[in-house]
Amino acid sequence: MTKYQEVVEGIEARRKNTYNCIPTHFERLSPYFPGIERKTYYLATASSGVGKSKFSREAAIYGPLKFLEEHPECDFTYHPFYISLEETEEQFVLNGILSRLALEDGIELDMMTLKGVGVNRHKLTDYVMERIRAHQAYFEDLMKKVTFVDTVRNPTGIYYLMREYAWKVGKFYKKGVHVTDPKGSWDTYIPDNPKEIVMVIVDHLSLLATEKKEDRMMSLTETMDYFSNHYAIHMRNKLHMSVWVVQQQSADKERVEHTFKGVKIEEKLEPSLDGLGDSKKTQRDVDYAFGLFAPNRYDIPTHRGYSVTLLQDRYRSLSILKSREAPPGARIGLYFRGDLNTFEELPPAKEMNDLMSGEPDPDKYRPYLPKKGLGKTTFSP
Numbered sequence: 138m139t140k141y142q143e144v145v146e147g148i149e150a151r152r153k154n155t156y157n158c159i160p161t162h163f164e165r166l167s168p169y170f171p172g173i174e175r176k177t178y179y180l181a182t183a184s185s186g187v188g189k190s191k192f193s194r195e196a197a198i199y200g201p202l203k204f205l206e207e208h209p210e211c212d213f214t215y216h217p218f219y220i221s222l223e224e225t226e227e228q229f230v231l232n233g234i235l236s237r238l239a240l241e242d243g244i245e246l247d248m249m250t251l252k253g254v255g256v257n258r259h260k261l262t263d264y265v266m267e268r269i270r271a272h273q274a275y276f277e278d279l280m281k282k283v284t285f286v287d288t289v290r291n292p293t294g295i296y297y298l299m300r301e302y303a304w305k306v307g308k309f310y311k312k313g314v315h316v317t318d319p320k321g322s323w324d325t326y327i328p329d330n331p332k333e334i335v336m337v338i339v340d341h342l343s344l345l346a347t348e349k350k351e352d353r354m355m356s357l358t359e360t361m362d363y364f365s366n367h368y369a370i371h372m373r374n375k376l377h378m379s380v381w382v383v384q385q386q387s388a389d390k391e392r393v394e395h396t397f398k399g400v401k402i403e404e405k406l407e408p409s410l411d412g413l414g415d416s417k418k419t420q421r422d423v424d425y426a427f428g429l430f431a432p433n434r435y436d437i438p439t440h441r442g443y444s445v446t447l448l449q450d451r452y453r454s455l456s457i458l459k460s461r462e463a464p465p466g467a468r469i470g471l472y473f474r475g476d477l478n479t480f481e482e483l484p485p486a487k488e489m490n491d492l493m494s495g496e497p498d499p500d501k502y503r504p505y506l507p508k509k510g511l512g513k514t515t516f517s518p
Contacts, residue, residue: 154488156208156210156211156212156213157171157174157273157290158171158172158173158174158175158213159172159173159201159204159205159211159213159215159334160172160204161173161196161200162200162203162204162482163196163455163469163471163482164273164482165469165482165485166371166455166457166467166469166482168463168467169457169464169467170425170427170457170460170462170463170467172201172204172492173196173197173215173333173334173336173379174334174379175377175378175379176373176374176377176378176379177373177379177380177424178369178370178373178379178380178381178382178422178423178424178425179379179380179381179424179425179426179427180381180382180383180384180419180420180423180425180426180427180459181193181196181381181382181383181384181426181427181428181429182383182384182385182386182408182412182413182426182427182428182429182458183385183386183408183428183429183430183431183472184385184386184408184431185385185386185388187429187430187431187434187453188429188431188453188473188475188480189341189383189385189429190224190340190341190383190394191475191478191480192427192453192455192480193338193340193381193383194219194232194338194478195478195479195480196381196427197336197338197381198217198219198283198338199233199236200335201215201217201336202215202217202279202282202283208301209484212332212472213332213333213334214330214332214333214334215282215334215336216282216284216333216334216335216336217282217283217284217335217336217338218283218284218286218298218299218302218335218336218338219283219284219285219286219493220286220289220295220337220339220340221285221286221287221337221339221340222287222290222339222340222344222345223340223344223470224287225287226285226287229278229285230249230276231248231252231399231496232252232478233247233276233279234251234269234276235247235248235251235271235275235359235476235477235478236477236478236479237272237275237276238265238268238269238272239474239477239479240424240477240479241267241272244265244268245476245477246260246261246265246476247437247476266453278507280303280466281298286298290344290345290346290366291345291346291347291348291360292345292348292360292363292364292518293348293368294366295337295339295364295368296368296371296372299335299337299372299376299378299462300376300438301319302335303326303328303378304319306328306335307326307327307328307329307331307377308326308327308329309321309323309325310323310324310325310327311323311324311325311328312324313325323373326375326376326377328377333375333509334379334477335377335378335379336378336379336380336381337369337372337378337379337381338380338381338382338383339364339380339381339382339383340382340383341382341383341384341385342365342382342383342384342412342415342416342419343357343361343384343385343415344360345357345360345361345364347359347360347361348360350363356417358415358416359506361384361415361416361418361419362416362419363417365382365416365418365419365422365423366418366421366422369422370422373439378507382419382423384413384414384415384416384419385414385415386408386409386412386413386414387412387413387414387415388414389412405439406430406432407428407430407454408428408429408430408458409428409458410426410458410459420458420459423459424459424460424461424462425457425459425460425461426457426458426459426460426465427455427456427457427458428455428456428457428458429453429454429455430453430454430455430456431450431452431453431454432445432454433445433448433449433450433452433454434450440452441454441455441468441470442485442486442487442489443470443483443486443489444489444497444502447497447499447502447506448472448502448505448506450473450475451472451473451474451505452470452471452472452483453470453471453472453473453480454468454469454470455468455470455471456468469482469483470482470483470485470486471483472505483505484501488501489501489502
């Protein structure tokens with residue numbers, strides 16, 4: 138079979154399949170970003186503290202796993218490897234508990250309260266503890282599906298970890314001959330289950346441990362570039378894996394003067410490929426790049442039709458900065474609860490405004506407006 142025939146057969150097979158990826162739950166973004174695909178390289182970027190890690194966990198861990206749970210007819214399996222260079226496994230679980238309590242039980246806590254410290258620890262009532270324990274099975278199942286890694290920090294170590302997993306779930310060949318020695322050379326890899334999507338999430342690139350190249354230590358920029366254009370590309374193209382990296386925007390982006398109102402100033406502040414911190418070259422390798430923006434921190438009252446004055450820090454703008462499959466530039470508004478680690482797609486801005494005046498409609502914004510206090514003060518079954 139020629140490569141052309143192989144490509145055409147692939148198109149025909151995908152045409153007949155109901156699911157060719159794990160769909161995103163951000164519906165208005167789906168024409169530009171259909172969902173999580175095999176052999177795809179993703180990047181999420183934002184300034185410090187905007188929520189890029191939380192968005193990445195939502196888009197690359199919780200969202201896909203939830204979809205597969207709710208749609209058993211989708212025949213993909215999903216195995217995310219979360220390479221955490223910042224938080225511990227305990228913090229990962231605690232953040233998950235916050236989200237689960239809010240989404241499933243309507244119980245809103247902050248992290249200090251959940252950890253039993255601070256003035257609001259009285260909110261950890263017997264009922265709340267009962268609900269936390271009720272989610273034990275969910276989290277035990279989650280941690281079976283997600284491989285949490287906080288012991289490997291350098292690019293080569295991450296690659297070796299993923300290559301070792303590939304040996305367990307696939308076969309390697311050299312010129313058509315099956316290779317049985319893990320240390321042997323190979324040119325082709327065939328996974329046992331072509332419907333398994335293995336996702337390697339690295340959070341975040343600037344915290345990678347540097348390593349030696351020849352007789353010297355690489356700089357952080359060189360390390361990030363090496364991971365991206367050598368290992369991430371290799372995992373995508375050769376090991377059939379997907380990769381999701383988190384990368385901060387340069388601190389220079391936040392030092393832009395923003396005392397004057399105007400779109401030009403906002404555009405300078407919004408995340409961009411040119412604004413990637415520590416390395417600009419990672420953008421060349423990825424298939425998708427997402428940017429997350431929080432205009433409230435710059436006292437911008439209105440952003441792309443949304444009232445930031447009303448939504449405050451619960452508004453985020455999500456944009457596609459790069460796409461190999463569709464024109465970039467698509468963006469949606471998100472309702473962000475940083476304390477609960479949740480993102481929700483907002484209606485289009487024009488639907489949240491009064492039809493006559495064009496001004497924000499308080500009734501339409503009310504469900505998203507911050508409430509006083511740190512959450513509910515009384516819990517009952």
